[in-house]
Amino acid sequence: MTAPVTPALVARVREEARAFFRGARGSHDWDHTERVRRLALRIGRRERADLGVLELAALLHDIGREEEDRSRGRVCHGRVGAALARRILEDYGCEPAVVRAVAEAVRTHRFRRGGAPRTPEARALFDADKLDSIGAVGVGRAFQFAGEVGARLHDKAIDVRRTKPYTREDTAYREYLVKLGRVRDRMTTGEGRRIAAGRHRFMAAFFARLNKETDGAL
DSSP states (O other), rough: OOOOOOOOHHHHHHHHEEEEEEOGGGGGGGHHHHHHHHHHHHHHHTOOOOOOHHHHHHHHHHTTHHHHTTTSSSOHHHHHHHHHHHHHHHTOOOHHHHHHHHHHHTTTTSSSSSOOOHHHHHHHHHHHHHHHHHHHHHHHHHEEEEETTOOOOOOOOOOOOOOTTTTTHHHHHHHHHHTGGGGGGOOOOOOHHHHHHHHHHHHHHHHHHHHHHHTTTT
16 A cells, blocks of 8 residues: 655646646647546546556656657657656655556556556556547547648548558548547446447547548538
8 A cells, every 4th residue: 555645746746747748749738638637537436546646647647758759659658758757756755656656557558569557547547548539539639630740631542551650641530540449449447448438439420420521422
């Protein structure tokens, strides 16, 4: 059992984490972190997670994102973020168990490379982060990211096997076909699966309608 994480510590970590997002793209800015924090705490309460550890992990989960963006995806922001989170918390004198738990959750929140989340805190953070990529918010973020990299609005006939990320063909629809349409099946908690089901339905219906509208059928 770890010592309670105090509100004062959370406040200090929030300010330090926020500094990493001063030049962040809108698709992965501080607003995303705050949405993930709220969702993670909602899920964590159902999973009986340590909410102090979980809140710290949610605030710190994307602080390695800037380095990944600079590398155009070659660096894993989960691993970078875990190392940064460990340093920050150690500087604040956090007990080793808290540092380890937060770093583990940050490291494993990544969609592909972080390894499977195993603790209640890691699972809640993983699900919350993925949930923010689907549903109405996810659709908005997908189009925002596409605009950031100069992608087309839409291409119904896209062959994802012939496309690459961070290019003109990296549309919101491509993101849906490659990744977002599979997020529902990646959930690790009961509450995450429940939320994902509704968000997935909305997202699938949106892209189905977009295809019809671009065909002139609606």
